Amino acid sequence: MRLEDNIRRVTPYVPGEQPQKKVVKLNTNENPYPPAPGVAEALRTMDADRLRLYPDPEVRMLTESLARYCQVDPEEVFVGVGSDDVLSMSFLTFFNSGKPVLFPDITYSFYKVWADLYRIPYECCPLDEKMHLRKEDYKRDNGGIIFPNPNAPTGLYEELDVIEEILKSNPNVVVIVDEAYIDFAGKPSAVSLIHRYDNLLVTQTFSKSRSMAGMRIGFAVGNRRLIGWLKDAKYSFNSYTMSWPAIVCGTEAVEDRAYFQKTTEKIIAVREWSKKKLAELGFEFPDSSANFIFAKHPEYDGGMLFSALKERQIYVRHWEQPEIRQYLRITVGTKEEMQKLFDALDEIMNK
Numbered sequence: 001m002r003l004e005d006n007i008r009r010v011t012p013y014v015p016g017e018q019p020q021k022k023v024v025k026l027n028t029n030e031n032p033y034p035p036a037p038g039v040a041e042a043l044r045t046m047d048a049d050r051l052r053l054y055p056d057p058e059v060r061m062l063t064e065s066l067a068r069y070c071q072v073d074p075e076e077v078f079v080g081v082g083s084d085d086v087l088s089m090s091f092l093t094f095f096n097s098g099k100p101v102l103f104p105d106i107t108y109s110f111y112k113v114w115a116d117l118y119r120i121p122y123e124c125c126p127l128d129e130k131m132h133l134r135k136e137d138y139k140r141d142n143g144g145i146i147f148p149n150p151n152a153p154t155g156l157y158e159e160l161d162v163i164e165e166i167l168k169s170n171p172n173v174v175v176i177v178d179e180a181y182i183d184f185a186g187k188p189s190a191v192s193l194i195h196r197y198d199n200l201l202v203t204q205t206f207s208k209s210r211s212m213a214g215m216r217i218g219f220a221v222g223n224r225r226l227i228g229w230l231k232d233a234k235y236s237f238n239s240y241t242m243s244w245p246a247i248v249c250g251t252e253a254v255e256d257r258a259y260f261q262k263t264t265e266k267i268i269a270v271r272e273w274s275k276k277k278l279a280e281l282g283f284e285f286p287d288s289s290a291n292f293i294f295a296k297h298p299e300y301d302g303g304m305l306f307s308a309l310k311e312r313q314i315y316v317r318h319w320e321q322p323e324i325r326q327y328l329r330i331t332v333g334t335k336e337e338m339q340k341l342f343d344a345l346d347e348i349m350n351k
C-alpha cells in the first residue's frame with residue numbers, strides 16, 4: 001500500500017479569477033453595488049469583545065429574519081457559510097442511496113466536484129436545443145436531483161410547473177433547486193412549494209443579489225424534517241459555521257427590503273439594456289433571467305474574445321468544455337462597466 005492509496009483525492013472546483021489589480025470584473029457574478037447601508041454601519045459599530053464568545057450555534061437572529069422574509073417557519077430555514085456550504089452539506093445529507101444523482105450536463109460545475117468528493121454516483125442530463133431542462137430525463141430511477149433555477153451559466157428560468165412535475169415524479173428522493181439567481185428573475189421562487197412537496201429543498205445565497213460574496217452566507221428552505229436532517233449533519237461536522245459578524249451583517253441585509261429591491265431592479269435594467277447592445281453587435285444568447293448573459297458570436301471564437309478582453313483589463317468567464325467553448329459568460333455590472341465592455345468588443349471585432 002502506498003501513501004497515495006490512503007488519500008481522498010479529488011479534482012477541485014475552479015472558481016473564476018480574483019485578480020489583485022483593478023479590472024472591469026465581469027467574471028464571477030458578483031454584485032456591482034455595495035451591500036445595504038446597515039451592513040457597513042454594523043461593521044463600523046461592532047463590538048470586538050463579542051468575538052471572545054462562540055456565536056449562537058442555532059443562528060436564531062438571521063434564521064428568524066430569513067423566515068419572515070420567506071414567509072416560512074424558522075424551523076424550515078437552514079443557514080450556512082455561502083450556499084456552497086449549504087449545498088455541500090445537502091449532498092452529504094440527502095444523496096446516500098447509492099443510485100445516481102441527476103443534474104444537467106451544462107450547469108454549476110461544483111455539483112460534480114461534491115459528488116466525486118463524497119463518492120456519490122451521478123449522471124448528467126443534456127439540455128434541449130434551446131438550452132432548457134428536459135423534464136423527461138428526470139423521470140427515472142435516481143438517488144436525488146439538483147439543478148439551479150435560473151440555470152447557470154445559461155441564465156434560463158424554468159417555470160414552476162416544470163419543477164412541480166419533477167417533484168411529483170420523484171417522491172422518494174430529495175430534489176434541490178439552487179436559486180442563486182432567483183432574485184433577478186422577476187419570476188416566482190420554488191420556496192412557495194415547500195409545504196406541498198416534502199422532497200423539495202430550495203437554496204439561496206447572499207453572494208449575488210445581496211452584494212455579500214465576501215461575507216459567505218447562504219441558506220436553504222424546506223420542510224422541517226429535511227431541515228432537521230441537515231442540522232444533524234451540520235452539528236456533526238462543525239457546530240459554529242456562521243461567524244458573529246456574518247450573522248449580524250446578514251440580518252441587516254435581509255431587513256432592508258427597499259435597498260434590496262432598488263439594486264436588484266437596477267441590475268435587471270442594465271441586463272435588459274446589455275441584451276440589446278449585445279444583439280446589435282451580433283451576439284446570440286439565451287434570454288437570461290440572472291445577473292449574467294451567456295453569449296456567443298457566430299463569427300468570432302469564444303476563446304479569442306475572452307483573451308482579447310482580458311488584455312484590455314476586462315474579465316469575463318470562459319470554459320473549454322467543448323459544448324460551450326464558443327460562449328462567454330458576462331456578469332451584469334454597472335452601466336459604465338458594460339459600456340467599457342461594448343467599446344472593447346467593438347474595437348476587437350472591427351480590427
Ligand SMILES: *Cc1c(COP(=O)(O)O)cnc(C)c1O
Nearest residue numbers: 082083084108148180205207218
Ligand atoms: C454562486 C453560486 C452558488 C454559490 O454561491 P455562494 O457564494 O457559495 O453562496 C451556488 N450555486 C450557483 C448556481 C451559483 O452560481
